[in-house]
Amino acid sequence: MPQSANWNYPTAYRFGPGRVVETAEACTGLGIKNPLLVTDPGLAALPFVEAIMQSCRDAGLGIALFKDIKSNPTGENVDAGLAAFRAGDHDGVIALGGGSGLDAAKAVAVMARQSCSLWDLEDVGDNWKNADPDGIAPVLAIPTTAGTGSEVGRGSVITDQAAHVKKIIFHPAMMPQMVIADPELTLGLPKHITAATGMDALSHNLEAFCAPGYHPMARGIAIEGIRLIKEWLPQAVAQGSDIEARGQMLVASSMGATAFQRGLGAMHALAHPLGALYDAHHGLLNAILMPYVLTANRPSIEEELNHLAICLGLEDAEGFLAWVIELRREIGIPNSLAEIGIDAARAEQVGAMAVVDPSGATNPIEFTAEDYAVIFKKAVHGDA
Template identity: 65%
Template structure:
């Protein structure tokens, strides 16, 4: 029995899911990491994570478990909070130098996104640029599908849901823009949702990442596309967030709440294939220009975007407020709930409180309409509307 097996807690919710990929759910399931790698044909995986996690015992234990199982595992941790193309290039170099055959994506959204991009690109032809696979049209067809490497994803935060996504958000440093890189085979072949790995997450990060999960569910719910399955997943994800996020914020050792948040995060990412919207259309350029935390940006932008979309989302907001059993009804009731939740979680009310200013307001508006997320907004805002929305969130004009 490995040390990870002996530390398996008493919390007994355990399940195996296969939507949208193989998912091992439950406290202590990280002990099955080596088996998950082997199931995808890996013998020499590269574990990709961020520097903060690389210094923690959980990563050492995961590496030791893989080595004890006979895997020739390596570790790469040169990942920024908003991962860049240079980070991906360095990861590809480490992958090739170590003669690896697959990737363990270990961490929050940044680590998962960078790891998936490494798996996408490490075996592609040398003249293929990462940016040529930006999520526009059929750009993904430029890549060799059979060259995409297998990934086991292990999320340690409950926010992006990147563990069940077919895309990565990577910052193009030269252009100062976040690009969504897409390929259908980027979906990890196995996921481990182990709430124990999120227990040490600080309360402010729990709040910001949890609000990111809410933004995915909420924008998917409001998107105008026809996708009833995504609607159902989105609204159930929001119900779980309403109940679990305040608990996980108050008590980081509440494993039930932690698992519900991991589940809701995954559900948000599965649902937003229906579409995202203005929250993300603004958060992506603001993250690239100001290097701000993506989840925190979405959390601050949320009520302002809901208010701006009010003419187009009345009926969905009525249904949502009923399903979540909110005190108020319709869009006003949802906004009141969001504001109260943000206050409980210590989320700032304005972008200015994040150190953002209006020096590039015109650029933000232009970048927002170019972001792929803008296509899912209930109202097709132009650059001036996005600039006005940005300024409202900057100054606190709700």
Template identity: 65%
Template sequence: MNANWHYPTAMRVGVGRIAEIAEVCALHKITAPLLVTDPGVAALPMVRNVVDICTAAGLGIQVFSDIKPNPTGANVERGIAVYKKGKHDGVIAFGGGSGIDAGKAIAVAAEQQCSMWDLEDIGDNWLRAEASKIPPIIAVPTTAGTGSEVGRAAVIVNQQQHRKVIIFHPRMSPDCVILDPELTIGLPAQLTAATGMDALSHSLEAFCSPLFHPMAEGIAIEGIRLVKEYLPIAVANGSNIAARTQMLAASSMGATAFQKGLGAMHALAHPLGARYDAHHGTLNAVLMPYVLIANRDVIKQPITRLGRYLDIGSGFEPFLDWVLELRESINIPNTLQDIGIDDNRLDEIGEMAVADPSAATNPIDHNADTYAKIAANAVHGRL
């Protein structure tokens, strides 16, 4: 199943292709890469393997892993200091969404005169950065969910403002991606499920977005099919290479598709993640049916078409039933309360959701009260 793809960026797909990491660095003129990952991944043999491969090739590699599950501005600042001190000339963004997002943010901001926060995804803020000063980025995902390896943005927590900020620049899209399913085999079933549902949320929200983008919509539909067929297999048998490969593809497809937009799942997941430091994929998985119901009046027709393609029946209800059955089969929590989130701050969450960029492409323009009600329903399990 090895392949080389060139959409949306150069991608090397297949078992054992992490062995090509030094070759990829050389191709992009990286002589001293900074490998950015989270502490859990940094302790695994796969990182030592990458370091050994790069060292043997004469590359001045260093590992930076001071990254929280929801990476913060302080994490990025420390990474920039390490990048500059080590005189690095490229980034290997390695791991799950946290490591890859942090790596991309370090790369985009390290040599700029402007602040990283100046590049928040509002209007043309990205023009404040000098593209020529953004070093090459190589992305290596070890989970199948965020799709950050093909994205042009990074989600970073602004601790002073207690919110997640989307940092954007076209050059943040990595120059090359290595999708090696062997790197995902050790991922526990719970994280396999949560990250896989994150991939589903990306394709599903992109599909439901009202924007006109048929190419992204086509990718979203097929990405959803891959999740339907392969996520239960990957959760049940983490050593199934075919399922792991297909889920890596589905993850990258989801992040490619959401150029068409996201929606209320992410508009709520971002503030909830910032306030409660909860896992992003789990939040999207829990919120999914509650958001689908809130959007039902507008999305019934496209969801009916999607259900026919997936062979799960025609109409909104069969699709909702499939989502609920999928969540149950892979042990996704039913409510936000199940993951330690109560209803004490939901008015604030509603206000933050309205302000989140993802809300702009939700099929319905919900107000803060409606977002708070959706979150309340998700806390208490009211479908």
């Protein structure tokens, strides 16, 4: 693995161990003089966060910390961050965290100086045009997990608590201007989080690969992302201190989010309502759902999976499915939703919510609410 590298794809991307020390210089380069660092309370307590703050102060930047981001952030949570941003008269956001921290921070940045509400930017039709592009603050993203890829994405998933649904907030200018991808920040992740977030990255690459539509660049990135995950996720879980495994997973995670410009699919269409209804981990949900959704989609993606299998050194679609099952077992992912305490009682509601989730629009098969309910029930009971 190269020690470090810089890419523009299309986000400026600084990759390499130890590069978090470049945070202050990166802010200056982006024209940010008074950043608000947005993160969660767990990360805020770690020494490297104070080191970032101090390096920014030493560089003459004004900087403040907003550390109240919850996992599965809500609209209220974003509003609190936004209040801090406006009160401190900040001019940019340092988004630090896993999916929740990055998504909430990006939502604060897009809302920085808007007169519309957050939900006016829900990813439906041309809603993003409700935002004034001049009112969006620049973002420097520093991921601390390898899964969401939100550091290179143009959307945020935020829970609307009143409606009990996860909504995607979207604006093309929400894509962070720069990423610092420092694998040293992911070394301390526990095994189960490494496994669940890694499977989220796999689901992004895989759903993007299976999505219909012509986007050969995204397709190529997805195949290589899946290959990296096949090679490195078991090692990142087994040996969390392996900096190369951590680095390769960090890149594969960004590749997943780059690839899913092509679209996601039924794994995410189901994982979003399940996350909102049961407050379960997003990556873990995708990991459990993966083989059930692949099996349901198989009639229309058999040829694609055969091709993917060959790229991965596997025999065919059957071999690919067997590999997914084996990978899940190897890294400790449960086989059924029942094993994480989800039963089938709300199957009808889950189906109704999944069918309107925007992720499902690019699933290879257009599932009905009933189809989604059937897949969900199979995943609950572990019926292959």
